[in-house]
Amino acid sequence: MKKIDYLSTLFVGIDIGSRTNVVSAIDFHQEYFIKMKSIPNAQGGAELLEDMIADVLNRHRDFHYVIIGLESTGFYGVHIANYLSSCNKLAPFSTHVYCLNPKEVANYKASFNSLDKNDGIDSFVIADFARVGRINIQPWRGSQYLALQRLTRHRLHITECIAREKTYLLNNIFLKFSEFAMLKNEEHPFSNKYGATAEALLTEFMTNEDLVNSSTEELIEFISRKSRNRISNPAETASLIQAAARNSYILDKCLYEPLTVSISSSFNCISAFKKELKAIDVAILRTVKGLNPTEYLILNSIPGIGKVYSAAILAEIGSIKCFRNNNSLAKYCGIVWKENQSGNFKADNTPMSKAGNRYLRYYIIEATNSVIRNCPEYKAFYDKKYAEVTTHQHKRALALTSRKFLRMLFGLLDKSQLYSLDKSR
Incomplete structure (x- = not known):
């Protein structure tokens, strides 16, 4: 993915509502270019927002990139995200649209000492969340992935x-x-x-x-x-x-x-x-044809994963190039564990984060469960982790095996290699 220069980026925050969206746009120095404007959450409103952002970009030639953030509040933001990610007037500015976790935005807002609670302020907080580089998810990927994602x-x-x-x-x-x-x-x-x-x-x-x-x-x-x-x-x-x-x-x-x-x-x-x-x-199998065929073929080469699970994982991941390493992919899935340590104390019980994409996490764990039945290496690893404890044996062993599976999956996709027993080892 092309590296973005934040100093020449316009940051747009949209607070989504069922009937009305509120928009704010700022630069890296927190100067307003659109200040808490209300627009209808409809086709006409999306076109109006496109014109508003394009007008700012045309009047201020220092902007070369656009980052648009909106909270992932059910399905109300789907149309506006899909429209802005593919509209013609914003395309020359490498526009990236992100559907953000509302919990992360709320936690970021709590870091401000004195902010009122209203839709206008929320749109500014979302824009500022993008400005400080807190976004660690993939951008909106467009209609083809959305079609497959709705099915999976x-x-x-x-x-x-x-x-x-x-x-x-x-x-x-x-x-x-x-x-x-x-x-x-x-x-x-x-x-x-x-x-x-x-x-x-x-x-x-x-x-x-x-x-x-x-x-x-x-x-x-x-x-x-x-x-x-x-x-x-x-x-x-x-x-x-x-x-x-x-x-x-x-x-x-x-x-x-x-x-x-x-x-x-x-x-x-x-x-x-x-x-x-x-x-x-x-x-699902009909829709996935022609959509990133190389990565789909690689996923299908893993024993036991199956065509449907491959399509579902592809629908949620998109391109593996969006992730820096297997750790960032695991964090996006929510298959990571929070450390609980203070001084000489270190807790044995570390619950899974589960703060990532729950759909991807489900399909990764289900695919891992199938791979365990078809791949001796993963079966041996699962059995080893199962025998290490006396409580929550299956859940713990399956989660740890899923993390191992993610490392292998990232390596194969990143290197464009088909699965083989020797390479997996």
Whole structure:
């Protein structure tokens, strides 16, 4: 990325609102060139803001660069950021648009001794935040990345909906069939608690008494039919189910039908979400074509990472050239740990920062989890970290392995190299 001379830069701060944006523009010496102007948060307002900034640049020839900062407040700033990053009048000035973390801006504002709280002051604080060089994130990357990002972030939204629905479903299953819900993985009769066979069992048998009173032959035939003969020992499965039904709480008759309807509805919701997930994956793979093909190919070369996770990581990172080193990439992800040290004291418990891009952090950790299953080196590293402690073993080991994965990922992308076992070592 081209180095910017701050002495010849116009710093623009925008306080975003649903209907109105407030704009301030200053130079390196904090002299105002636009002072707390209100403009509509609409297409006409964006064009007006472009003309205002362009007028300043044309009247003051000392400016060669423009840095525009705005707080990342939901989706209200998306249109203005996208417009200013690609508008024609500002293009000759190497315009960079940044969506800033509101928490960082608020902490910076607290460093001023006496500032009022209003939208005009906030726009100045944002401009000044950029002026002192506190921005350490990537600039806005444009419509192509935004298109891919909306798909990958929507995919995360759907996976969260599935997880939330499964949790709600499990609550209702416990109310209807308590022992079935409480059985651990190795004790459970089905490898998939939310599969088709489990769904049929929970929705087609109205009460636990119906299960207990069914003959063994009928239950074995039911399990074989619903599982399409994929369960190797249906007799043992039937025995486990009937034992669980006998040990479950007995409910009033009036509760069984409402619980069954709720359970059936949750299964339908999960099925619909999974169908949408497949459609989103197809759209992601279609959108990523032609978008930074070299880096996409490098990500795909890592065993286990997969095409969808590669696209999602690319959508959030953009170009690796935006990061100075793997530490800056880790900080952008939020996969860093805060040191707690004073004098001779050094805390053993150092929580993860999680102050970075939560979407990128999610996909990096999920990709790492997949790489662990496909790469012996990462599996060995994970096992080593897992054995070092007795609490939070999986979370700690996965987080540390994700940090190791980030170092490797940065190295491959920075050097434009495909993954190989020898190079990774």
